[in-house]
Amino acid sequence: MNKVDIPPVTAVMSGLCVLASLVTYMFSDVLYDYAFVPALVNVEPWRILTGAFLHSGILHLGFNVMSLMFLGAELEPVLKKFWFTGLYLASAIGGHGAVYLWVLWTGQWNVVTVGASGAIFGLFGALVVLTRALKSNMRAILVLLGINVMLAITTPSISWQAHLGGFITGALIAAMWWRLNRRPKKMHGGW
Numbered sequence: 001m002n003k004v005d006i007p008p009v010t011a012v013m014s015g016l017c018v019l020a021s022l023v024t025y026m027f028s029d030v031l032y033d034y035a036f037v038p039a040l041v042n043v044e045p046w047r048i049l050t051g052a053f054l055h056s057g058i059l060h061l062g063f064n065v066m067s068l069m070f071l072g073a074e075l076e077p078v079l080k081k082f083w084f085t086g087l088y089l090a091s092a093i094g095g096h097g098a099v100y101l102w103v104l105w106t107g108q109w110n111v112v113t114v115g116a117s118g119a120i121f122g123l124f125g126a127l128v129v130l131t132r133a134l135k136s137n138m139r140a141i142l143v144l145l146g147i148n149v150m151l152a153i154t155t156p157s158i159s160w161q162a163h164l165g166g167f168i169t170g171a172l173i174a175a176m177w178w179r180l181n182r183r184p185k186k187m188h189g190g191w
Contacts, residue, residue, distance in 0.1 A: 009085050010072025014065045017116055020053040021061045030054075036096045036113045038103040048100075052092035054114040056157075064116040071123040078130070079177060087173045091122020091166040098165020111159075117152075118162040122170025124148070129174035 006014070024031040036051030037044075055061035076084040095118015103111055124145050131141055152160045 005073060006069055007072055007076035007081075007084075009081050009088070010069060010076050013072070013088055013116075013119075014068050016053050017055065017061060017065055017068070020050075021055050021058075024054060031056075031114065036099065038100045038111055039109045041100060048093055048096045049089065051096060051114050052116050052119055055116070056114055060115055064120055067120045068116060068123070071120065071127060075123055075126055075130075079126075083173075083177055087122060087126055087170060087177075088119050090173055091125070091170040092116065092119035094118060094122060094169025095159075095162035095166035098161045098168075099159055101165075102161040113159045113162055115159075115162070117159070118166030118169075121148070121163045121166035122173070125167040125170030125172075126174035126177075129171045130178065133178050 020030075020034075031054055034047060034050040035054055036047045041048055055064065072084070075087070079087060096113065098118070099111065099113055103109055124141070127141055128145070131137075149163070152158045152163045
């Protein structure tokens with residue numbers, strides 16, 4: 001079995017998600033005090049980011065951390081620490097930003113979201129853009145992305161808005177990175 005190298009920013013972000021979840025198990029009020037609540041974003045703007053590190057259960061946490069480790073192992077060595085950190089955090093904010101815009105449009109203010117899914121979908125968006133730019137085979141990425149999209153659309157408790165907002169944010173950041181760093185590089189995973 002091949003060893004998966006976990007780059008430093010990926011490890012830190014994964015660790016923060018796990019730590020935040022442990023804290024919420026010890027102090028349940030933390031989940032409610034730091035989750036993303038669109039109705040409170042004007043008075044407590046930090047929630048747009050803190051909500052991305054909280055999770056609603058062990059499966060939610062496990063799936064997101066596993067996805068982060070695999071996607072981070074591919075993207076962080078290519079983008080380097082600064083761009084990868086920006087990509088991850090901006091995608092988390094973009095995910096919750098999309099939820100906020102949806103709430104503004106629909107007027108349904110009784111929404112609470114938690115989870116790194118917006119950031120994870122931002123990594124997917126970046127991976128799609130960079131794989132396409134390198135003219136590499138995208139079949140496996142698209143299948144995995146398709147499965148995740150179907151889960152987001154068919155599961156009522158999953159915020160498809162956060163997924164979409166994160167994906168768009170990640171794709172835009174990767175496109176910007178590609179324009180600034182156009183010289184072809186071999187990606188970490190050999191693609």
